[in-house]
Amino acid sequence: MNSDYELITRFIKGEQSCFEDLIHRHKNKVFAYISLYIRDQALAEDIFQDTFLKVIQSVKSGRYYDNGKFISWVMRIAHNLIIDHFRRVKQMNTVSNDNYESDIFNSSKFADSTIEDDMIKRQIQKDIRKMITQLPDDQREVIILRHYAGLSFKEIADITDVSINTALGRMRYALINLRRIMDEKKISLTLS
Amino acid sequence: MMPMGLNSTQFISYHGIKVKNADLIEDAWGMNARFCDVIELLRYVKPVPEKKLTDKLIEKIRKNY
Numbered sequence: 001m002n003s004d005y006e007l008i009t010r011f012i013k014g015e016q017s018c019f020e021d022l023i024h025r026h027k028n029k030v031f032a033y034i035s036l037y038i039r040d041q042a043l044a045e046d047i048f049q050d051t052f053l054k055v056i057q058s059v060k061s062g063r064y065y066d067n068g069k070f071i072s073w074v075m076r077i078a079h080n081l082i083i084d085h086f087r088r089v090k091q092m093n094t095v096s097n098d099n100y101e102s103d104i105f106n107s108s109k110f111a112d113s114t115i116e117d118d119m120i121k122r123q124i125q126k127d128i129r130k131m132i133t134q135l136p137d138d139q140r141e142v143i144i145l146r147h148y149a150g151l152s153f154k155e156i157a158d159i160t161d162v163s164i165n166t167a168l169g170r171m172r173y174a175l176i177n178l179r180r181i182m183d184e185k186k187i188s189l190t191l192s
Numbered sequence: 193m194m195p196m197g198l199n200s201t202q203f204i205s206y207h208g209i210k211v212k213n214a215d216l217i218e219d220a221w222g223m224n225a226r227f228c229d230v231i232e233l234l235r236y237v238k239p240v241p242e243k244k245l246t247d248k249l250i251e252k253i254r255k256n257y
Contacts, residue, residue: 182230
């Protein structure tokens with residue numbers, strides 16, 4: 001399998017399909033990060049597209065220097081776009097992110113399962129998503145970056161501009177809080 | 193009498209050690225072991241972009257770049 005760097009190099013030389021390979025390789029991690037952070041599905045989709053478009057612009061203008069961490073760099077771009085969005089919303093003093101109710105799991109496929117199982121699964125997924133959104137922003141971010149984007153603590157620390165110890169501390173508090181919410185709401189994997 | 197620990201620790205072969213997505217720092221803090229129930233629950237959610245969204249993005253890139 002070609003490395004990210006090889007694909008970028010070939011894309012710069014004109015092989016369009018190489019960037020498409022990169023999108024297919026990393027789309028799930030990028031989308032998971034954005035869509036769990038932004039509850040408005042349409043907005044999350046816009047930021048998802050903008051992230052890759054910005055990546056292309058940066059790569060084409062020679063602003064990407066490979067250090068073997070392409071996905072970490074992409075996540076930083078997504079992170080900055082999300083921050084920009086919230087800054088704009090704050091300035092405009094418009095509706096809160098919490099007012100949106102959308103189901104980002106519409107695309108999930110549950111093969112070989114009954115309708116009842118699907119409903120239970122969807123309910124559990126909604127509960128988990130709700131649990132995540134109840135966390136403070138800094139804790140929510142570290143949970144998403146580690147468990148859904150698959151970044152290391154070193155990479156998370158770099159993206160969020162904190163020390164590794166701070167990132168770990170946030171993760172610990174996030175997990176403690178999630179367990180507390182799980183206990184309070186009696187959320188568990190009830191499917192057997 | 194068996195030396196302490198030898199009959200209580202499960203043997204794991206070298207190939208049985210899972211290192212994919214492992215983070216040594218996280219391991220050192222013992223979070224995976226201590227919060228395995230919470231982490232298991234988090235794994236239950238797997239948001240993925242719809243195919244039409246990815247197709248739309250690729251179409252946009254083909255047109256503009």
